[in-house]
Amino acid sequence: MCCRPRWCVTLTDRLSLRVVASLWVALAMLAGGGGVWLWTASDAAWRAHLDGAYVAGLALADSLESGSALPQGLSLTQLRAAPDLPPGWRQTVITLTGGGRPDLTQGARLSVRIQSPDLTYPAAAVQSVGGGSQAAGLASVTRALARFCSDPRLFVQRDTGPWMRIDGAAVWGCDAAPPDRRLLAGALAVGALALLLGWVAEVSGAFVAFARALGDHRARNAALPVGGVEELRQTAQAVNAYVAQDRAALENRALVLSGVSHDLGTPATRLRLRSAMIEDASLRERLERDIDEMTTMIDGVLTYTRAEIGAEPFRQLSLTSLAEAVVADYQDVGLPVTLRQSQPAPARAGTLFSRTASRPTLDSHALLMRGQPTALRRALSNLIDNALKYGREAVVVTGGGADEAWIGVTDRGSVLTEEDVARLTGAFQRGENAGTASGVGLGLAIVSTIAAQHGGRLEFHRASPGLEARLTLARRWA
Numbered sequence: 001m002c003c004r005p006r007w008c009v010t011l012t013d014r015l016s017l018r019v020v021a022s023l024w025v026a027l028a029m030l031a032g033g034g035g036v037w038l039w040t041a042s043d044a045a046w047r048a049h050l051d052g053a054y055v056a057g058l059a060l061a062d063s064l065e066s067g068s069a070l071p072q073g074l075s076l077t078q079l080r081a082a083p084d085l086p087p088g089w090r091q092t093v094i095t096l097t098g099g100g101r102p103d104l105t106q107g108a109r110l111s112v113r114i115q116s117p118d119l120t121y122p123a124a125a126v127q128s129v130g131g132g133s134q135a136a137g138l139a140s141v142t143r144a145l146a147r148f149c150s151d152p153r154l155f156v157q158r159d160t161g162p163w164m165r166i167d168g169a170a171v172w173g174c175d176a177a178p179p180d181r182r183l184l185a186g187a188l189a190v191g192a193l194a195l196l197l198g199w200v201a202e203v204s205g206a207f208v209a210f211a212r213a214l215g216d217h218r219a220r221n222a223a224l225p226v227g228g229v230e231e232l233r234q235t236a237q238a239v240n241a242y243v244a245q246d247r248a249a250l251e252n253r254a255l256v257l258s259g260v261s262h263d264l265g266t267p268a269t270r271l272r273l274r275s276a277m278i279e280d281a282s283l284r285e286r287l288e289r290d291i292d293e294m295t296t297m298i299d300g301v302l303t304y305t306r307a308e309i310g311a312e313p314f315r316q317l318s319l320t321s322l323a324e325a326v327v328a329d330y331q332d333v334g335l336p337v338t339l340r341q342s343q344p345a346p347a348r349a350g351t352l353f354s355r356t357a358s359r360p361t362l363d364s365h366a367l368l369m370r371g372q373p374t375a376l377r378r379a380l381s382n383l384i385d386n387a388l389k390y391g392r393e394a395v396v397v398t399g400g401g402a403d404e405a406w407i408g409v410t411d412r413g414s415v416l417t418e419e420d421v422a423r424l425t426g427a428f429q430r431g432e433n434a435g436t437a438s439g440v441g442l443g444l445a446i447v448s449t450i451a452a453q454h455g456g457r458l459e460f461h462r463a464s465p466g467l468e469a470r471l472t473l474a475r476r477w478a
Contacts, residue, residue: 016230017203024196031192038185045178053146056171057139064110064158065135073170079163083155085115092121096137110134111157112141119150146172206232214239215455268295312372319367319376319405319473323398326380336393337384367398367405369475371454376473379450380407382443383469387411391466404456405475411466447471 015023059071070076085091094112114121121144138156145152151173154166170176206228213224223243226236271291278284323339330337380396387394391411398407447469448458455474460467 017232020199020229024199028192028196032189035185035189035192038181038188042178042181042185046180049176049178050143050146053172054139054143056168057142058135060142060166060168061110061135061138064138064156064164071171073168073176075167077165077167079155079165082163083113083115083153083165086117089115089117090120091115094137094141096134109159110138112138113155114141114145115153115155116150119148119152121145121148121152142168142172146177149174149177203229210236265295312374314370314372316368317371317373317376319369319371319400319407320398321366322373322376323380323396323407326377326384327396330384330394335388337388337396338394339396339398341398367400367475369405369473371473372450375450375453379447379471380409382447383407383409383471386443386469387466393466400475403475404472406456406470406472408463408468408470410463410468413466444469 056071056074060074062068063070063076092114094114096110096112121141141154145154145168151169154168155163156166157163210224210228210232223240224236226233226240268291272288275284275287275291278287320341327337327339384394384396387409388411391413393412395410395412396407397410398405400406444458451458451471451473456472459470459472461470462468
């Protein structure tokens, strides 16, 4: 999560997305405009600096030829001998004539020497820029001195006259150059764009986080966090209100069904006692079966409603231990239910950017996860009951990987297809071959509901010699 100033957080959290976006776009435009202005102003100042050095060079050439006063910022010192080159320095030699080219046979000659501690100036470029006159050639020299930041020494000689040193630090020195704000202008524009994109990414991340929270809020049994821009806050508040109403309706339904189940307990008991007094055994058996079916139906609806509510807290548990306990309960009463351990799945494979090799999870046998123990026991029991009802035998297999764990229940010889069993996940749906088996058609519907509350799913696959129902659960859920 990125850190922002408190005022920025408050501003974003109080205004709507449209207003905040408009403000950010306006700020970005202002920053972009400021960057363009800085760039333009800096470029104009730099051009004016170079033009000033060029004009000073023209005036210097006129002063050398006519003996007039030197331009402002320049001074001249006559030397007794040719200038010596200091050790380690670099020297650029340029010869200009009246035609602006190094032609030593015609016209007055102007010899120019530039000594610099770190630069060698492009003599050919300077002479070609001269433009056809000696004055323009010298002006191009002073312009080149102003273009490259150094501490050069300029020496000139007319024909065979004495050498003269021209001091012009005020014109072409590094301190005379205007500050170059083009880098600052570019940084300002890029920074404004980065801030705008960062805010867009943050708002987008807030909506992504909200979508993830919306996907798992039923399992967490907690209200969605309310924050961010106004539209996101309103959406979270509306979802929280809807979820609260939905949960209240489910809880009220469970309360009513619980009361009905309790109230029907006494009449059902009286009916059983009275049916026991019926001498006709066949009639008595049918009546008792009807009473059992009635109470089973009410209990099934109550169980389904409680599963929808999902009020049981999530705890750390071992899915393998839970499966062993449930299978042991069936084996204790002599039912054909067995447990088989599958091979652990690798955590993840290595990638181009990660050298992590495929390896089993450390808790592959225990299959540790967070879940609702009672709900998961009920789901597994329903799958086993369904396998025994339609396939005469149940083989339970547990397995999983780094992100998911699963329990598979395979029957033996079931004639149901995958489509038939998928249809049975609806409420009050029973198979055509259920016959007189007990149940009201809510078993798989309850399992599917519990799977969704654990971030998982219920799937069916053909597996020799029957059909496998696989309950997949998210290991890092809640």
